[in-house]
Amino acid sequence: MTNNVPRVVIVGAGFGGLTAAQSLAHLPIEVTVIDRHNFHYFQPLLYQVATAALSPADIAWPIRGILKRQKNTAVLMANVTGVDPEQRLVHAGPATIPYDYLILATGATHSYFGHPEWASVAPGLKQIEDATAIRRRILMAYEQAELIEDVEERRRLLTFVVVGGGPTGVEMAGAIAEVAHHALPTEFRRIDPHATRVILIEAGPRLLPTFPEDLSAYAQQALERMGVEVMTLSRVTHCDERGVDLEGARIDAGTIVWAAGVIASPAAEWIEAERDLAGRAKVGPDLTVSGRPEIFVVGDTAAAVDETGRTLPGIAPAAKQMGRYVAEVIAARVANRPRPGPFRYRHQGDLATIGRKAAVVRLDHIHLKGILGWLFWGFAHVYFLIGLRNRAVVALNWLWNYLTYQRGARLIVDGPDAQQAAQAEKVKPLESSVEVSRSQTNMAGQDWR
Amino acid sequence: MTNNVPRVVIVGAGFGGLTAAQSLAHLPIEVTVIDRHNFHYFQPLLYQVATAALSPADIAWPIRGILKRQKNTAVLMANVTGVDPEQRLVHAGPATIPYDYLILATGATHSYFGHPEWASVAPGLKQIEDATAIRRRILMAYEQAELIEDVEERRRLLTFVVVGGGPTGVEMAGAIAEVAHHALPTEFRRIDPHATRVILIEAGPRLLPTFPEDLSAYAQQALERMGVEVMTLSRVTHCDERGVDLEGARIDAGTIVWAAGVIASPAAEWIEAERDLAGRAKVGPDLTVSGRPEIFVVGDTAAAVDETGRTLPGIAPAAKQMGRYVAEVIAARVANRPRPGPFRYRHQGDLATIGRKAAVVRLDHIHLKGILGWLFWGFAHVYFLIGLRNRAVVALNWLWNYLTYQRGARLIVDGPDAQQAAQAEKVKPLESSVEVSRSQTNMAGQDWR
Known part of the structure; x- marks a missing residue:
């Protein structure tokens, strides 16, 4: 074993971790990439998996496959449970892995603003598993509604609430409306999918708060044209299995999708680094944490600031740029070259799609919307997918x-x-309710179709 | 409600049930198709989902989508729990559905020859969920092996046992060998996927017992060339989490796939019909059960015999022919026309694929093998998929x-x-074993890569 070769361990193979690994390909070092999944996935299209337009495999790639030609790199599928910064060890399932440089790129998860109990009734959309779980809920709502007679319960099942008016919330609301009004109507005999209500709830004064105001206004109009009810300045105070409470209002709903808050993964805790309110590790201009020049944090789990002191956004381009920068720093140190200057983030633009022929795009001073924005969005996303097969399939x-x-x-x-679990969860309450027993009698007697 | 319109209820939307529904499209009747899934799937390609060549959505279609233009047909996603043949009612979740004609097409499941406890350690391949579970086991075996140091345990994890030498067993063994020797070798750094053992166990004297002997011999040679160990005249006497026992031998294995026995779904029990040993309902020449001229049984859950008294094989073409025939009988009865003659099965041939450029095909007196059989197999399967999109994607x-x-x-x-569950099941025993603790120490110290 060549013990003089510097060992770089990367935890997390999202945009930040994977880009860092790829940027370290040709260095005389040993790289180990650890992820709890065996695949990297393209988070911006997760909402299309959740709304049944794409399969998980269309937007995901085995990490081993991506990195197999990189001879200096090993991949491990394991759950990292902690880091020992003194001994420079990563604890990953049955293995303990030493490092000389550590890159933490473990991303973020949903935040329920102090109500973790909402997670089971209002799933968010961060992982592939979240997307398939939300897909199951959406489709099951229609199946359940078709099966029962109770009009109130049907109405509840066909009500979808999306909490949070950022890009993910806008995309989910638009996509559910398309499923309801375009994909399903001819397929049901007892319910009318056009009766679906999609309600998008945003606490602030406008959708897409990080976009220019004209694009926010356009997004709201486009969603409303598609039948989505947009409620701004509305705050969710409670979520349960049967709906949400707003300040002064109740919405009965069969499906709640959480697209509101984000909190960093516990990577900062592992290394006992200073954190901001969202749990992100505060990093210096070279993306290392204070007092640990060998530990870098990139992507959504890093609280990096730009020259003006603003925290960088939790989006793919920022994570990739950080990953690439950290690889440069390590390359310089390994070669005993002068280090690169401080990390500089270059914002490339903002994109969000609303539905068929409707998207909003801001690139520096160019604002695109409508069909032009939609085409730009589509080509950009196909372009950023990895490999010919997935591009062709998508x-x-x-x-x-x-x-x-x-x-x-x-x-x-x-x-x-x-x-x-889904069956037990969804079917049992119906069976035991009085209305359904009544309607069963009706159906058996004469009312079936 | 038009109560004079005859009501046909079809339970199960596999090949038999779906073909029956489609053949009833233009009749003045009300058709209700009930399935516990919302999709119909192409079982012959399930092994490709299990071995990661295809995604579930590539070989499955929403039943509602297939039948949406059929205005006389409603689809329900529900678990049928029983039939009341006296009252002519089907119990399906919260709904109770009356019928004038009932078609039972509920298929078959695995039989473990009186050892249902083997099901959890040796999953079979009938449902989409089976395929994704087997895929997870196969891929996790390599991930686990890469993560540990213990040589014996690695060897066990890289040993795959397939029980049953019929078409499914042959296809699974060949596909696992391809994954091991072609897809994975360059992707691991510590284990060598070429060290994979794939063992195909058949109780009878030859593989593919329903095929002509020359094709059986070819299949065995082709598999052996791919590195599969074929054991004929070998009977599994016990399965557990760590391997299988044969008469007089033990094989430690990380993954066991069950492709040996089949038993009918409980449809015959629901209607208290006479059953054969595999649990199939005995049906007369018009595919109704004795004493119930309004109840038809088709596909794998029917024990239908041909003119010579042989039970029909449990394959897709037989199920489709039965579904079509039953629709004709119902059409004749509804129109008060003379009934068609007894059901006649027409055997179209047998196909099984082994791997790249190797398959066996028997069509009447034509035997194809090698690349010719493989091309025939490929085109036939793409042809039988439903819809342009899935054909193109596959x-x-x-x-x-x-x-x-x-x-x-x-x-x-x-x-x-x-x-x-998979993590808990697979990782915990390793963590607690002595060998792994030892190897952990090694790895932390110096032995990592």
């Missing part, structure tokens, strides 16, 4: 989707456990 | 697979519950 699915209004991945499958 | 995936040796759907995802 483009083919989108073309088919556009021409037929159909969605190709409308399967309710999630492994037998999840399936049974 | 063909594209196969082409990519063929050119690159890669597999596009190599994700370990199954919803958070299944994921955690």
Whole structure:
């Protein structure tokens, strides 16, 4: 074993970690990438998996496959449970891995503003598993509604609440409305999917708060044209299995999607670094944490600031730029070259899609909306996918989707456990309710179709 | 409600049930199709989902989508728990559905020859969920092996046992060997996937017992060339989490796939019909059960015999022919026309694929093998898929697979519950074993890579 070769351990193979690994490809070092999944995925299209337009495999790639030609790099699938910064060790399942340089790129998860109990009733959209769970809820709502007679309960099942008016919330609300009004209407015999209510709730005064005001206004108009009810200046005070409470109002709903808050993964805790309010590790201009020049933090779990003191946004381009920068710093140190200057973030623009022929794009001083924004958004996303196969499959699915209004991945499958859990969760309350027993009698007697 | 319109209820939307529904499209009747899934799937390609070549959505279609233009047909997603043949009612979740004609097409499941406890350690391959569970096991075996030091345990994890030498067993063994020898070798740094053992166990004297002997011999040679160890005349006497016992031998294995026995779904029990040993309902020449001219049974859950008294095989073409025939009988009865003659099964041939450029095909007196059989098999399967999108996606995936040796759907995802269950199941025994603690120390000290 060549013990003089510097060892770099990267925890997390999202945009930041993977870019760092790829940027270290040709150095005389040993790189180990650890992730709890065996795949890297393209988070910006997760909402399309959640709304049955794409399959998980369309937007994900095995990490090993991406890095296999990189001879200095090993990949481990393991759950990292902690770091020992004194001994310079990472604890990952049955293995303990020493490092000379550590890059933490473990991302972020949903924040329920001090109400973790809302997580089970209002899933967020960060992981592939979140997307398939939300897909199952959306599709099951229609299946359940078709199966029962109770009009109130049907109405509840066909009400979808999306909490949070950022890009993810806007994209989810638009996509659910498209499923309801385009993909499903001809397929049900008892319920009318056009009766679906999609309600998008935003605490602030406008949707897409990080976008220019004209694009926010356009997004709201476009969503309303699609039948989405947009409620700004509305704050969710409670979530439960049957709906949400706002300040002074109750919305009964069958499905709640959480797109409101984000909190960093516990990486900062592992290394006992200083944190900001969102749990992100505060990093210096070279993206290391204070007092640990060998530990870098990148992406959504880093609280990095730009020259003006503003915290960088938690988006893919920022994570990639940080990953690339950290690789440069390590390369310089390994080669005993002078270090690069401080990290500088270059904001490339903001994109959000609303639905068919409607998206908003801001690139420096250019604002695009409508069909032009939508085409730009589509080409940009296909371009950023990895590999010819996924680009072709996604483009083919989108073309088919556009021409037929159909969605190709409308399967309710999630492994037998999840399936049974969902069944138990959703069917049992109905069976025991009085209204349903009554309606059962009706159905058996004469009222069935 | 038009109560004079005859009501046909179809339970199960596999090949038999779906074909029956489609054949009833233009009749003045009310058709209700009930399935516990919201999709129909193409079972012959399930092994490709299990071995990460295809995604579930590539071989499955929402039942509602397939039948949406059929105005006389409603679809319900519900678990049928029983039938009341006296009252002519089907119990399906919260709903109770009356019928005038009932078609039971509920298929078959695995049989463990009186050892249902083997099911959890040796999953079979019937449902989409089975395929994703087996995929997870296969891929996790390599991930686990890469993570540990213990040589014996690594060897066990890289040993795959397939029980049953029929088409499914042959296809699974061949596909696992391809994954091991073509897709994975360059991606691991510590283990060598070429060290994988794939063992195919068949109780009878030859593989593919329903095929002509020359094709059986070819299949065995082709598998052995791919590195599969074929053991004929070998009977499994016990399965557990760490391997299988044969008569007089033990094989330690990380993954066991069950492709041996089949038993019918409980449909025959619901209607208290006479059953054969595999639990199938005995049906007369018009595919109704004795004494119930309004109840038809089709597909794998029917024990139908041909003119010579042989029970029909449990394959897709037989199920489809039965579904079509039953629709004709119902159409004749509804129109008060003379009934069609007895059901006649027409055997179209047998197909099984082994791997790249190797398959066996028997069509009447034509036997194909090698690349010719493989091309025939590929075109036939793409042809039988439903819809342009899935044909294009599957063909594209196969082409990519063929050119690159890669597999596009190599994700370990199954919803958070299944994921955690798998982790708990697989990782914990390792953590607590002495060998691994020892190796951990080694790794932390110096032995890592």
